[in-house]
Amino acid sequence: MNAYEQVYAHLLAQYGPQHWWPADSPFEVMVGTILTQNTAWTNVERAIAALRQRQALSVAALRDMDESELAALIRPAGYFNQKTRRLKTLATFLHARGVADAPEQLRNQGTLAELRRDLLALNGIGPETADSMLLYALDLPIFVIDTYTRRLFYRLGLLQADAPKNTAYDAIRQQFEAALPQDAVLFNEYHALIVAHAKVRCKKQPGVPGCSGCPLDCPARLQCTPSF
DNA sequence: TACCAGGAGAAAA
């Protein structure tokens, strides 16, 4: 068992299955990936709830909706003007691809690499958002790299350097994918567990060398000694 | 009050 598999086993044992993504449909996942950009999930939930109340969680509804109304609905998620444009772009894309009624069918329209390229070409969809859609909405085996992933694996010494957010995304992703079986279910659970771990707050003696309060690194952002 | 939260794109250096 390599280091990446050991970390996964550790996280799964500690936190259990996370059952991500928290959504009722693949399209809701796609909407959520945009709404959660640089935003706490609790705020996204408010926006999703408003969209559901308005029966707007469909490609057609988002395409047809007035921009000002859409912006008002997603206001709790922040960046509402930006995200309004991004949701409109996504809905227009899915409609153009002929999958407005079943967005999950997008997965049958090309290889993983082709679909990723097409999503990245859309304004407002970067690597993390595209990969979240591919993994959590389309069940395709691609590993999502986010801030939590970088921080945890840098602290564990499994990443060479704490690379800036705008660089080395694909290099880090490929490092994970090379070390693990190409399994969407595994990638799904692994990333969700990393997020679950990041949200935990250390309650023991953080900052003390050798602190055993955390199994991997200190979620309190302090310098507990990483251990397996 | 200041900072952070499941980023991305444009502008500036």
Added chain:
DNA sequence: TTTTCTCATGGT
């Protein structure tokens, strides 16, 4: 090419 700025709300 790399770094900085902008977008914005809600919780702590």
